[in-house]
Amino acid sequence: MIRFESVSKTYPRSKRPALRSVNLDVERGEFVFLVGASGSGKSTLLRLVLREDVATRGSVHVAGRDVARLSSWKVPHLRRQMGVVFQDFRLLPGKNVFDNVAFALQVIGKSRHHIAQVVPETLELVGLAGKERRLPHELSGGEQQRVAIARAFVNRPAILLADEPTGNLDPETSAGIMRLLERINRTSTTILMATHDTGTVDALRKRVVQLESGVVVRDEAAGGYSTGALRAVDEADRSPADPGWAPARPSTAEVWR
Amino acid sequence: MRVRFLASEILSGLRRNTAMTVSVVLVTFVSLVFVGAGALLQLQVDQMKDYWYDRVQVSVFLCTADSEAPTCTSGEVTPSQRDAVLAELESPTLAPYVESVQFESKADAYARFQEQFAGSAIAESATEDQLNESFRVKLTDPTKYDVVTQFFAGTPGVEQVQDQRRVLDPFFTVLNVATAVAGGFALVMIVAAALLIATTIRLSAFSRRRETGIMRLVGASKLLIQLPFLLEGVLAAVVGAALAVGALYAAVRFGVQGWLVEALPLFGYVGTHQVWLVAPVLVAVAVLLAGTASVTTLSRYLRV
Numbered sequence: 001m002i003r004f005e006s007v008s009k010t011y012p013r014s015k016r017p018a019l020r021s022v023n024l025d026v027e028r029g030e031f032v033f034l035v036g037a038s039g040s041g042k043s044t045l046l047r048l049v050l051r052e053d054v055a056t057r058g059s060v061h062v063a064g065r066d067v068a069r070l071s072s073w074k075v076p077h078l079r080r081q082m083g084v085v086f087q088d089f090r091l092l093p094g095k096n097v098f099d100n101v102a103f104a105l106q107v108i109g110k111s112r113h114h115i116a117q118v119v120p121e122t123l124e125l126v127g128l129a130g131k132e133r134r135l136p137h138e139l140s141g142g143e144q145q146r147v148a149i150a151r152a153f154v155n156r157p158a159i160l161l162a163d164e165p166t167g168n169l170d171p172e173t174s175a176g177i178m179r180l181l182e183r184i185n186r187t188s189t190t191i192l193m194a195t196h197d198t199g200t201v202d203a204l205r206k207r208v209v210q211l212e213s214g215v216v217v218r219d220e221a222a223g224g225y226s227t228g229a230l231r232a233v234d235e236a237d238r239s240p241a242d243p244g245w246a247p248a249r250p251s252t253a254e255v256w257r
Numbered sequence: 258m259r260v261r262f263l264a265s266e267i268l269s270g271l272r273r274n275t276a277m278t279v280s281v282v283l284v285t286f287v288s289l290v291f292v293g294a295g296a297l298l299q300l301q302v303d304q305m306k307d308y309w310y311d312r313v314q315v316s317v318f319l320c321t322a323d324s325e326a327p328t329c330t331s332g333e334v335t336p337s338q339r340d341a342v343l344a345e346l347e348s349p350t351l352a353p354y355v356e357s358v359q360f361e362s363k364a365d366a367y368a369r370f371q372e373q374f375a376g377s378a379i380a381e382s383a384t385e386d387q388l389n390e391s392f393r394v395k396l397t398d399p400t401k402y403d404v405v406t407q408f409f410a411g412t413p414g415v416e417q418v419q420d421q422r423r424v425l426d427p428f429f430t431v432l433n434v435a436t437a438v439a440g441g442f443a444l445v446m447i448v449a450a451a452l453l454i455a456t457t458i459r460l461s462a463f464s465r466r467r468e469t470g471i472m473r474l475v476g477a478s479k480l481l482i483q484l485p486f487l488l489e490g491v492l493a494a495v496v497g498a499a500l501a502v503g504a505l506y507a508a509v510r511f512g513v514q515g516w517l518v519e520a521l522p523l524f525g526y527v528g529t530h531q532v533w534l535v536a537p538v539l540v541a542v543a544v545l546l547a548g549t550a551s552v553t554t555l556s557r558y559l560r561v
Contacts, residue, residue: 050474073479080476092468107477109259155475 001159001190002026002049007058009044009214018044019214021058028158029188031181033201035225036211042194045211046161049192050082051075063158080108082159083152087167089144091136091151097123098132101150108155118154126150126180142173146180153184160184162193166200174200198225259481266485267492270461277457278493284453285497285546286504288446289539293505295439296535301527302432308525309425315396315405317342318389320416328413334390338414345408346394354404359393366391389416447546450497454490454550461486462559469559483559487551494547495540502536 004024010017019041026032034042047053048060051067060067063081070078091100098119105115123129126146136144145165152160162181166174178200185191195201201208201224208223209216271278319339320329345351346358361369366388374380394405402420409415462469472482506529513526 076473076476076478078476079474082476084474090467090471092471103471104475106259106262107472107475107481109481151471151475 001028001030001063002192003061004045004048005059005061007048007055007060009041009048009053010056017056017214019048019055019211022211022214022216024209024216024219026190026192028190029185031185031191031204031206032193033204033206033208033223034192034194034211035196035201035208038196039213040211041214042211043163044214046084046163046192046194049159049161050084051078076108080155081157082161083149083155083157085145085148085152085160085162085165087164089136089141089148089168091144091147093136096133096135097128097139097147100136100147101154104151104154110155119150122150122154125153125183127176140173141169142176145169145173145177149177149180149184153189156187157189159190159192162191162195164195164197165193166195166197171199178204201225263481263485263488267488270465270485270489271492273464274457274460277453277460278489281450281454281457281490281493282497282500284446284450285494285543286500288443288450289498289501289543290504291439291443291446292542293501293532293535293539294508295436295443296538297505297509297527297531298432298436298439300531300534302429302436304525304527305425305428305432309421310399314421315394315402316419316421317346317392317394317405317409317415318417318419319391320414321387321389323387324389324416326416328411329416331413334414339390342392342409342412342415345412346392351405351408354396354398354401356395356397358395361391361393363388363390447542450494451546451550454494454547455554457493458486458490458551458554459558461489462555473560483555486555486559487548490547490551491544494543498540498543501539502532505535506532 002024003026004022006021006023007019008017008021009019022041022045024045034045036042044053048055048067049062051060051062051070054068062078065078067075067078092103095103101119101122102115105118110118120129120132123132126149128143128146128150131139131143136147139147145168149165160181165181166177169177174197181191181193182204205222205224208218208220208225210218210220210223210226319334319342320326320332322333324333343358343360346355363385367383367385370383370388371380374383396402396405399422402422406418406420409418469482509527509532510529514528518526
């Protein structure tokens with residue numbers, strides 16, 4: 001689904017590359033955590049998948065296509081196969097929940113009939129049924145993030161990118177968001193999530209890709225946030241049928257309190 | 258759906274910075290009034306040329322009893338002198354330049370004078386005897402009037418040879434200078450309008466960067482993201498153009514046709530139909546101006 005072949009990225013006006021010959025292969029339906037310190041290149045990697053930027057060297061393939069070779073007018077079509085969620089939700093403050101989600105479909109020209117059908121379904125999926133008319137500021141952080149996820153998922157993308165989606169949320173709310181993402185993942189949606197949230201990564205035991213100064217230093221099938229936290233895990237433990245998730249240990253945020 | 262979406266985006270954009278929109282409308286309005294005024298002045302010049310160059314003639318004025326020119330020392334022109342002048346005009350030397358010759362008697366001159374200055378004091382005090390007899394010579398090529406002028410210089414009985422183009426030239430000069438001045442103002446105002454439109458679009462793009470960012474991420478086409486901004490600028494400029502057309506129409510309808518035609522009835526003036534001729538040009542200039550300013554600004558300040 002996503003393939004990086006010795007990808008390097010150096011931003012203009014910067015000597016140090018943000019990514020250095022990164023090789024990465026993400027299959028359809030995988031759930032991948034992208035971990036690493038700030039500035040390690042996680043966001044750059046996500047930007048390359050989105051084709052917000054183009055790799056300096058190497059090639060990035062998304063859904064079977066070399067994104068660097070896409071003409072600029074085809075890039076929107078590539079992005080319609082992806083959903084993106086951010087730490088700061090990025091909702092439109094003047095639009096209610098329904099309209100925020102519908103916006104994503106309106107601007108790619110979906111019919112009103114289609115919107116009227118799909119948006120309530122998606123709101124139901126993310127657990128916001130009955131809150132369609134609320135404005136973003138009337139919602140809690142977790143609810144706002146659910147709206148953002150609904151907006152990212154409403155067009156049923158093959159890939160969901162998440163840049164620290166739990167970064168602004170308390171551990172309990174984060175757990176709820178992660179359950180939602182796992183549910184979306186079970187619809188064979190590929191999820192690539194950049195995060196600092198130790199607890200979440202350790203608890204879910206998904207594939208972990210760790211970046212350090214733009215280099216992939218670890219790519220572990222059922223890893224924890226850091227190598228130190230790594231426990232011996234049986235293959236069986238990370239079967240997709242793994243039932244609901246519960247925090248195995250307090251997250252950093254909790255420790256700080 | 259998308260048409261509705263575009264319309265609501267444009268309206269909300271225009272509402273969001275009303276002051277800027279109004280200033281864009283006003284600046285375009287003023288700049289296009291100058292453009293339109295320049296165009297109308299040139300149409301006036303063309304119209305006068307068409308009108309006059311058809312009628313332009315060289316007048317060979319013959320001496321009256323009061324003439325003081327050196328060629329008139331013998332007093333009023335004698336019939337033989339008059340016949341000699343006519344013979345010269347019809348001679349093989351001048352014939353190629355002359356299309357037709359018409360004799361204007363004192364009575365004709367008086368009638369024309371009365372008509373031209375009807376109602377003024379000078380018409381009442383003039384007498385037939387003060388006016389010259391003349392040959393009105395129409396030339397095959399109006400620019401060759403020098404030939405006739407030089408030919409009759411010093412001929413006894415001829416007081417003066419006058420080319421009417423000489424009389425008209427100052428008018429044309431005035432109108433051409435006015436056109437140049439209007440054009441200069443138009444140019445400065447158009448630069449101001451372009452910069453103002455660019456700034457407005459830039460502000461608008463900035464205040465809506467959240468929406469456009471989301472549109473980009475969910476895969477809205479480049480065109481759909483940029484179009485509301487582009488149309489916003491174009492719409493404001495077209496409103497300015499419409500105001501300019503309205504102002505020019507009012508000026509021609511009430512200023513020229515309603516007043517100047519009677520106050521200074523020397524020649525035909527531009528009419529309202531010429532305003533309609535200029536109107537599409539003004540709208541085109543507005544669209545082009547706003548379009549160019551928007552596109553250059555968007556390519557710099559709006560990521561798609």
